[in-house]
């Protein structure tokens with residue numbers, strides 16, 4: 001699968017029904033579409049990855065993990081909305097990244113060819129432009145989760161966009177339809193979106 005120009009993969013590190021970060025990620029997807037780029041929004045909770053365990057993986061990488069590696073690789077950039085748990089990112093986000101960054105192992109749901117294709121753990125990540133968002137009911141907006149997430153993404157050879165946005169007081173920030181109420185907040189999400197699109201065009205990832 002080749003990488004599609006201007007394609008942006010978007011996801012949040014929460015599966016909570018009324019998650020502020022899922023709402024923020026969907027706002028980012030809307031702004032990507034308005035910028036004439038191509039968003040793909042996915043729900044990490046729907047992937048149903050088991051908790052990462054190398055013994056389990058040695059019996060074969062789950063098919064859903066291979067599909068995510070393919071999807072990550074096929075997009076030029078990503079936007080992640082990260083909740084903050086105890087000053088860091090969530091287990092859901094870390095577990096997803098751990099599976100996606102581990103070299104594939106052949107088994108019932110992963111062919112020898114797929115294992116060979118995904119033997120490099122960084123292949124789904126290398127060269128991706130990543131825009132970071134966060135949302136929290138607190139004043140800091142989950143900013144500390146981004147301070148942990150940025151080096152993690154860089155370690156996987158991603159280009160982390162310098163523009164980022166942490167939405168504070170997220171409990172008051174969205175209307176009944178899940179849209180951001182404040183124009184200034186929308187402009188800050190748009191600044192991240194625009195920088196990711198700008199960078200994927202220049203890097204040609």
Ligand SMILES: Cc1cc2nc3c(=O)[nH]c(=O)nc-3n(C[C@H](O)[C@H](O)[C@H](O)COP(=O)(O)O)c2cc1C
Pocket residue numbers: 014015016018019020021022083084085086087088135136137138140141142
């Ligand atoms: C275990 C746990 C730890 C948390 N730690 C923090 C924290 O360090 N900073 C913060 O701003 N919010 C913290 N929160 C509150 C979350 O920001 C809040 O639950 C938020 O709604 C989670 O994101 P979501 O709405 O996208 O699910 C924590 C919540 C949980 C469950």
